[in-house]
Amino acid sequence: MNPDSKNFPEISSEQEHKRNGEKTSSHSFMNMLALSSTWMFSLAVIGTGIIAVVLFIYGFLLSIAGVIHLVQIFTLNMEVVKEFLVVSIEIIDIFLVATVFYLISLGLYELFIAKAPLPGWVEIRNLDDLKTKLLGLAVIALVVIFLGAALTMSLSSVNILEFGISIAFMIAAVSAYLWVKH
Numbered sequence: 001m002n003p004d005s006k007n008f009p010e011i012s013s014e015q016e017h018k019r020n021g022e023k024t025s026s027h028s029f030m031n032m033l034a035l036s037s038t039w040m041f042s043l044a045v046i047g048t049g050i051i052a053v054v055l056f057i058y059g060f061l062l063s064i065a066g067v068i069h070l071v072q073i074f075t076l077n078m079e080v081v082k083e084f085l086v087v088s089i090e091i092i093d094i095f096l097v098a099t100v101f102y103l104i105s106l107g108l109y110e111l112f113i114a115k116a117p118l119p120g121w122v123e124i125r126n127l128d129d130l131k132t133k134l135l136g137l138a139v140i141a142l143v144v145i146f147l148g149a150a151l152t153m154s155l156s157s158v159n160i161l162e163f164g165i166s167i168a169f170m171i172a173a174v175s176a177y178l179w180v181k182h
Helices: 013-072 078-112 127-152 160-181
Strands: none
Touching: 013 078, 078 127, 127 160
């Protein structure tokens, strides 16, 4: 008996074969998972791409419908202009969301499948870059919602101090986001 083998129990060839079989099955599972990851991420790329395309088309159709509606009810009333501004800002929000979905689709493609045709100003090196883009979308969506509420709100029904503080908090939140991002 080897003096170094005193502390280790002897492993029979049957036990060693069983252990190698477990390694082989877990190894083959990981290989299968790695090989299938390309098509799994392809589903994510296609799904986010479809959402982007649908949002671009929907935003475009809303733009046309909004302009047609404005022409049909043409009046020099400031309330109509405010309503059109709110709708226009919401449409811009749809386009921004569509752009983020498009960039996430390309980013997933770039990270997990192959080199993507990203614009020069877009850098996606890891998942944190994609998360940052999604966080930016959330901040922008909140700003758009707040701006829409501010445009339609009647200041006579709201305390101007409360409204000013709300705006200040929103500006502080956006500033903090931009400061942390850069």
